[in-house]
Amino acid sequence: xxxxxxxxxxxxxxxxxxxxxxxxxxxxxxxxxxxxxxxxxxxxxxxxxxxxxxxxxxxxxxxxxxxxxxxxxxxxxxxxxxxxxxxxxxxxxxxxxxxxxxxxxxxxxxxxxxxxxxxxxxxxxxxxxxxxxxxxxxxxxxxxxxxxxxxxxxxxxxxxxxxxxxxxxxxxxxxxxxxxxxxxxxxxxxxxxxxxxxxxxxxxxxxxxxxxxxxxxxxxxxxxxxxxxxxxxxxxxxxxxxxxxxxxxxxxxxxxxxxxxxxxxxxxxxxxxxxxxxxxxxxxxxxxxxxxxxxxxxxxxxxxxxxxxxxxxxxxxxxxxxxxxxxxxxxxxxxxxxxxxxxxxxxxxxxxxxxxxxxxxxxxxxxxxxxxxxxxxxxxxxxxx
Numbered sequence: 001x002x003x004x005x006x007x008x009x010x011x012x013x014x015x016x017x018x019x020x021x022x023x024x025x026x027x028x029x030x031x032x033x034x035x036x037x038x039x040x041x042x043x044x045x046x047x048x049x050x051x052x053x054x055x056x057x058x059x060x061x062x063x064x065x066x067x068x069x070x071x072x073x074x075x076x077x078x079x080x081x082x083x084x085x086x087x088x089x090x091x092x093x094x095x096x097x098x099x100x101x102x103x104x105x106x107x108x109x110x111x112x113x114x115x116x117x118x119x120x121x122x123x124x125x126x127x128x129x130x131x132x133x134x135x136x137x138x139x140x141x142x143x144x145x146x147x148x149x150x151x152x153x154x155x156x157x158x159x160x161x162x163x164x165x166x167x168x169x170x171x172x173x174x175x176x177x178x179x180x181x182x183x184x185x186x187x188x189x190x191x192x193x194x195x196x197x198x199x200x201x202x203x204x205x206x207x208x209x210x211x212x213x214x215x216x217x218x219x220x221x222x223x224x225x226x227x228x229x230x231x232x233x234x235x236x237x238x239x240x241x242x243x244x245x246x247x248x249x250x251x252x253x254x255x256x257x258x259x260x261x262x263x264x265x266x267x268x269x270x271x272x273x274x275x276x277x278x279x280x281x282x283x284x285x286x287x288x289x290x291x292x293x294x295x296x297x298x299x300x301x302x303x304x305x306x307x308x309x310x311x312x313x314x315x316x317x318x319x320x321x322x323x324x325x326x327x328x329x330x331x332x333x334x335x336x337x338x339x340x341x342x343x344x345x346x347x348x349x350x351x352x353x354x355x356x357x358x359x360x361x362x363x364x365x366x367x368x369x370x371x372x373x374x375x376x377x378x379x380x381x382x383x384x385x
Contacts, residue, residue, distance in 0.1 A: 005210065007209065027204065043089065120191065134228050145245065192305055204218040257342045
């Protein structure tokens, strides 16, 4: 495997396809923050937002997150126009949702529309054992109700390993991901970067080298909205998901009240403390993930793609922490911030009493009915905009 981080040819259109939980948000934030400085070095970041998620979803014909606005071809067309406007300069587009492209025809269309032979694919990889807890809590943020260990059993022990989250192995069977894109662009136009979590600035420096940027131009941008949830926070949300689904509330409300209301406010207002229990992966799952990672590394090594970093990191089995598992407990202030976030989102919908029956006080209304009333008010407001 090659480890030479040589600069890509001028005029390259670098497409960073993730996958998820491999440092994508940090590099997107750094590139967007340096957007106005990049042209001085012949590089453009054409997207008008940090992460052109809707464009990537539309390009891959993938659905939006639960309750979000459905992406359209216009999102993708707009990004293509922005890329085309960069002319002969080097440009970089980054979205982990490009990893969701399933078939050769879709990948070929994406590559051709972005510039054909000018496109170079960048894949960032982290150990599966580190990706799994982070990905599980992200799925919970999108409505998943299954506990972590049960989810691990479905992903690692229950063939065909597709339920309840079929996107997981589409994204994180990394050898197949690289192979899909290599079939279209050829191995010589793919670079795989192994992210070393011990080197916090390593991914930034790799992007700088590939794009011909000066050292330390790309800097991390704090983003509390992207932090992972603690085990207690995730369990609270998972149980809320059960109630939400059990009461038959519409998906649009989940996006507004839960993900962008309760969860977002909780993330921004509360920072994890050393006392918070982290999501812990059982030993059997760590070893199973490491074994799968070793298989993936071997296959990638035979493809002829350029690999930057130490592939051995991907299959390393960390030593047991030796800490006894603790019962996750949600702090009262964290629960309060989550509740406030949901109420603040609900408060955006005006309260109108049109009949005497609706003039009851809150304590006279069941919790299920109250949630439904608030939900329908939010929906009416959403549909008016």
